[in-house]
Amino acid sequence: MIESSEALIEAVTEDVSGILKPYRKEVNRQQRLADFVQQCLQSAARDDFFRIDELLKTKMATDVEDEPGLAACTASFDRLRAYANEQVEHYRIEFIEDLTTRAEEAGIPLGVDFPRFTVLKGVEGSVDFAGRRTVINGKALKSIDPRRIVSELLKVKRKLYDRPLDPRAFVDGLYQTYTDLLEREHHAPGHAVPIQPFYLEYVLSLQSKAFFQNMEKGKFRGYSLDEFAVDLWRYFAAGTGGTSNGYMLQLRPGRNKALWLIDSDGERRQITGIAFQKRKP
Numbered sequence: 001m002i003e004s005s006e007a008l009i010e011a012v013t014e015d016v017s018g019i020l021k022p023y024r025k026e027v028n029r030q031q032r033l034a035d036f037v038q039q040c041l042q043s044a045a046r047d048d049f050f051r052i053d054e055l056l057k058t059k060m061a062t063d064v065e066d067e068p069g070l071a072a073c074t075a076s077f078d079r080l081r082a083y084a085n086e087q088v089e090h091y092r093i094e095f096i097e098d099l100t101t102r103a104e105e106a107g108i109p110l111g112v113d114f115p116r117f118t119v120l121k122g123v124e125g126s127v128d129f130a131g132r133r134t135v136i137n138g139k140a141l142k143s144i145d146p147r148r149i150v151s152e153l154l155k156v157k158r159k160l161y162d163r164p165l166d167p168r169a170f171v172d173g174l175y176q177t178y179t180d181l182l183e184r185e186h187h188a189p190g191h192a193v194p195i196q197p198f199y200l201e202y203v204l205s206l207q208s209k210a211f212f213q214n215m216e217k218g219k220f221r222g223y224s225l226d227e228f229a230v231d232l233w234r235y236f237a238a239g240t241g242g243t244s245n246g247y248m249l250q251l252r253p254g255r256n257k258a259l260w261l262i263d264s265d266g267e268r269r270q271i272t273g274i275a276f277q278k279r280k281p
Helices: 005-045 049-055 059-066 073-105 146-161 167-185 195-205 209-213 225-238
Strands: 111-113 116-118 124-128 133-136 139-141 247-253 259-262 268-278
Touching: 005 049, 005 059, 005 073, 049 073, 059 073, 073 111, 073 146, 124 146, 133 146, 139 146, 146 225, 167 195, 167 225, 167 247, 167 268, 195 225, 195 259, 195 268, 225 259
Parallel strands: none
Antiparallel strands: 111 116, 116 124, 124 133, 133 139, 247 268, 259 268
């Protein structure tokens, strides 16, 4: 029986696609290695020693050197590593000035006490020259390039400070969560609520009705601890004077089951409890 053209084409297509799949995978792998080598050459042409330093510390660099057809790159990579390392070490003296200048150009109020630096309340970091990395709000950036540091600081600043915040509505929301917890735990007004369950309850209060009907990831509204800390500071700095019904927010410091938040003095502290007290006449 002679196969129909449709059946023949379908069968051949399936067979050949199966044969091509590992071949294409290998071609794509080799292309990624070639693209990486080209990146290194472009960075060298620009004398971007920070980028060279970063690239040649990656697993991709090791993969290139382990590739039989590219193993000859190892000697050149070693020369570039030595050059980049020397340039970065020479640059250490100029680093603070360059970082400060780039921050000013970006409109960021940077304060440097090397190796630490701060921008706004709740935005801080440190530079590890030896490890070639920068930590900003606990997240590691595998670079000490001032351009990349400032770029990352801008992202963090936008996330934490460029969100709209109504200080009175914010503290009223905190008060509502506080009274809900007091009622649930049968505590009297003024009792300090543990900060960790309070934070969880407050984040849940921010969710939409749709989220509670279908708790899939896409419907969840995230609210990081950094956002919470900065919103507290923005509330304190606004000087609105408490809730709409005359209660003042109090943060209770401590160490057990604490969260790092920003108090009314603008200092990061370990906070264990939160309470509201009626404002005195």
